Amino acid sequence: MSQSTVSILVVDDEFSVRDSLTSWFKKDGYEVLAVESAAAALRALEARKYAVGVFDIKMPGIDGIELQERVHHLDPQMPVIMLTAFASVETAVRALKQGAFDYVTKPIDPDELSHLVRRALEQQRLRDENRQLRSTIDELTGADEAIVGDSPAMQRLQQLIRSVAKTEATVLIRGESGTGKELVARAIHAQSARRYFPLIPVNCGSLPEDLLESELFGHEKGAFTGARQRRKGRLEMADGGTLFLDEVGTIPRKMQVDLLRVLETHEFTRVGASRPSRSDFRVVCATNDDLRRAVAEGRFREDFLYRIDVFPIEVPPLRDRREDIPLLVRHFVDQFAMRMQKPVTEIAPEVMVMLQALDWPGNVRELSNTIERAMVVCRPPVLRGEDLALLRHAGGVAPAEPPRDSLAAVERRHVAAMLERTGWNITRAAELLEVDRVTVYNKIKKYGLAQK
Amino acid sequence: MASLQLVPIFCGQQAGLVAPLGARLAALLGLEVVVHEATFDAEVAFDVDRGQYNTRVLLARLLQHADPKAPRLLGLTAVDLFIPVLTFVFGEAELGGRAAIVSTFRLENELYGLPPDPALCFERLVKESVHELGHLFGLVHCQRSSCVMASSNYVEGIDLKAASYCDRCLGQVRRQLGGR
Ligand SMILES: Nc1ncnc2c1ncn2[C@@H]1O[C@H](COP(=O)(O)OP(=O)(O)O)[C@@H](O)[C@H]1O
Numbered sequence: 001m002s003q004s005t006v007s008i009l010v011v012d013d014e015f016s017v018r019d020s021l022t023s024w025f026k027k028d029g030y031e032v033l034a035v036e037s038a039a040a041a042l043r044a045l046e047a048r049k050y051a052v053g054v055f056d057i058k059m060p061g062i063d064g065i066e067l068q069e070r071v072h073h074l075d076p077q078m079p080v081i082m083l084t085a086f087a088s089v090e091t092a093v094r095a096l097k098q099g100a101f102d103y104v105t106k107p108i109d110p111d112e113l114s115h116l117v118r119r120a121l122e123q124q125r126l127r128d129e130n131r132q133l134r135s136t137i138d139e140l141t142g143a144d145e146a147i148v149g150d151s152p153a154m155q156r157l158q159q160l161i162r163s164v165a166k167t168e169a170t171v172l173i174r175g176e177s178g179t180g181k182e183l184v185a186r187a188i189h190a191q192s193a194r195r196y197f198p199l200i201p202v203n204c205g206s207l208p209e210d211l212l213e214s215e216l217f218g219h220e221k222g223a224f225t226g227a228r229q230r231r232k233g234r235l236e237m238a239d240g241g242t243l244f245l246d247e248v249g250t251i252p253r254k255m256q257v258d259l260l261r262v263l264e265t266h267e268f269t270r271v272g273a274s275r276p277s278r279s280d281f282r283v284v285c286a287t288n289d290d291l292r293r294a295v296a297e298g299r300f301r302e303d304f305l306y307r308i309d310v311f312p313i314e315v316p317p318l319r320d321r322r323e324d325i326p327l328l329v330r331h332f333v334d335q336f337a338m339r340m341q342k343p344v345t346e347i348a349p350e351v352m353v354m355l356q357a358l359d360w361p362g363n364v365r366e367l368s369n370t371i372e373r374a375m376v377v378c379r380p381p382v383l384r385g386e387d388l389a390l391l392r393h394a395g396g397v398a399p400a401e402p403p404r405d406s407l408a409a410v411e412r413r414h415v416a417a418m419l420e421r422t423g424w425n426i427t428r429a430a431e432l433l434e435v436d437r438v439t440v441y442n443k444i445k446k447y448g449l450a451q452k
Numbered sequence: 453m454a455s456l457q458l459v460p461i462f463c464g465q466q467a468g469l470v471a472p473l474g475a476r477l478a479a480l481l482g483l484e485v486v487v488h489e490a491t492f493d494a495e496v497a498f499d500v501d502r503g504q505y506n507t508r509v510l511l512a513r514l515l516q517h518a519d520p521k522a523p524r525l526l527g528l529t530a531v532d533l534f535i536p537v538l539t540f541v542f543g544e545a546e547l548g549g550r551a552a553i554v555s556t557f558r559l560e561n562e563l564y565g566l567p568p569d570p571a572l573c574f575e576r577l578v579k580e581s582v583h584e585l586g587h588l589f590g591l592v593h594c595q596r597s598s599c600v601m602a603s604s605n606y607v608e609g610i611d612l613k614a615a616s617y618c619d620r621c622l623g624q625v626r627r628q629l630g631g632r
Pocket residue numbers: 146147148149175176177178179180181182183184286331364365368
């Protein structure tokens with residue numbers, strides 16, 4: 001089914017290994033040839049090239065080591081991963097000396113195998129002059145979601161993304177909620193050399209403080225009673241890729257100290273581990289908070305801000321780039337038409353006029369939600385102004401002071417009271433209110449609350 | 453309407469998940485789901501040295517004993533699965549084939565020493581089922597990290613993705629199901 005031509009050559013005398021590796025690699029979109037002997041492998045390599053080789057070391061006749069040596073002469077660029085039984089690690093190390101890419105012990109941890117193959121492909125891509133192979137590797141390993149909008153502000157943003165993506169610099173993306181900060185983070189990752197590995201998001205605000213450490217650092221098998229398996233933390237998951245700290249302004253001060261050290265050394269210790277682990281990740285942060293003010297108010301550590309605010313990127317609110325609205329509307333209409341299987345192909349002109357007139361405090365996310373609801377009631381093939389009628393209250397003017405006994409007024413008073421009671425300790429206030437910290441920050445913003 | 457046979461195999465304590473899983477898959481994919489007890493002894497797939505069950509063997513048995521008219525089969529189990537060469541798998545399916553299998557074994561928080569969370573475990577099971585069925589529809593792994601076809605090699609990775617296909621994968625599933 002896949003159009004890719006990235007091919008893997010598997011050589012193992014055991015049927016079950018060939019069978020399971022073939023099935024596994026095919027599902028990753030690779031083309032696979034699995035043969036049972038070195039002789040068959042050499043014949044196959046006369047016919048064509050393969051992007052990566054996976055050879056078992058112990059085989060009757062010509063063994064994997066010798067095969068690797070011969071292949072290295074035939075095609076010195078081809079990375080070869082050696083499979084070894086636990087007993088033959090020394091042999092595997094010899095293979096490395098003679099040019100094998102890496103070795104791995106059977107049975108293999110699935111994530112380790114996947115990392116190995118990606119690293120091998122990355123190396124192949126860097127070395128290979130063959131443009132076709134490069135682009136199929138790219139297609140197979142990275143996906144970029146389009147950032148819609150061609151206003152001058154968005155063009156500048158795209159330019160910034162392109163230039164910072166190539167560096168390893170820590171990026172701080174600032175902008176109101178719903179402006180597309182996560183999309184920007186993903187674009188930076190997708191255009192960087194790290195795109196073969198994942199972008200791992202951490203939503204700092206939604207994690208309870210006591211779980212944050214285990215969530216980020218992971219824990220060892222047997223770290224505490226009941227921990228029968230190792231747990232990967234986010235830092236480890238991001239190895240080779242990008243760590244995306246969303247809502248970074250909500251990280252508790254104590255955690256900022258620990259994280260600061262990790263960001264500087266890339267070393268961390270799993271809960272229950274005796275030695276630290278290393279992880280190679282790049283950091284991209286996002287915030288809708290004014291972090292300088294947060295520092296002034298004592299909610300955020302200055303040294304931590306200094307560490308993450310290396311390359312700031314501002315994502316403008318939608319009301320400051322209304323000229324992007326028609327393109328975004330078109331984009332979302334097409335998207336929901338496909339998902340809902342509703343053949344809406346036309347957008348009445350009044351729709352654009354109405355939507356461009358609104359202020360969109362919830363930015364692109366709110367626009368997307370608005371279109372989604374309109375698409376539900378709309379009768380194909382035209383999306384009309386009347387379909388938007390239900391959402392008279394979407395967007396519009398900034399919230400005025402709510403009437404005294406409205407739910408909003410009660411909420412405002414209650415949130416303010418809890419903040420006063422806890423001395424503006426957001427974590428404590430969130431606990432009392434039984435919501436997460438982001439919610440508390442959002443309420444502070446929504447109601448314009450300030451510490452007296 | 454296209455249909456799916458759900459086959460419980462050693463579900464143990466998780467037997468209660470069979471019906472809700474069937475209902476969710478029916479709703480998500482627009483498939484008619486029927487539950488069908490296994491008619492073979494799954495113990496043949498047990499590997500004594502590893503203490504796990506070989507999914508290659510289970511898939512072959514599933515196909516052998518299946519109702520020849522059933523277009524697609526999904527085995528559901530609570531035992532730990534592996535394919536030779538790998539330490540474990542959450543589930544397996546043959547690309548473009550008829551049979552898939554998923555296990556709850558590594559989806560439970562308890563295994564990692566975390567407080568039990570049956571709702572989370574069920575969500576993970578739904579995602580892994582939709583994922584393996586995607587392979588039956590011919591889908592390979594997707595690079596969009598929120599797509600259910602993104603590959604997950606560890607349990608935390610499952611939590612990062614949604615239970616639904618991205619637009620591109622969804623298009624292919626629909627073509628396979630005959631443009632419903
Ligand atoms: N320029 C854009 N083009 C297309 N979709 C966008 C754009 N900006 C935002 N979106 C969409 O709007 C939603 C909110 O964006 P997100 O990146 O989560 O915002 P934030 O992180 O700033 O809160 C997402 O579904 C995203 O895909």
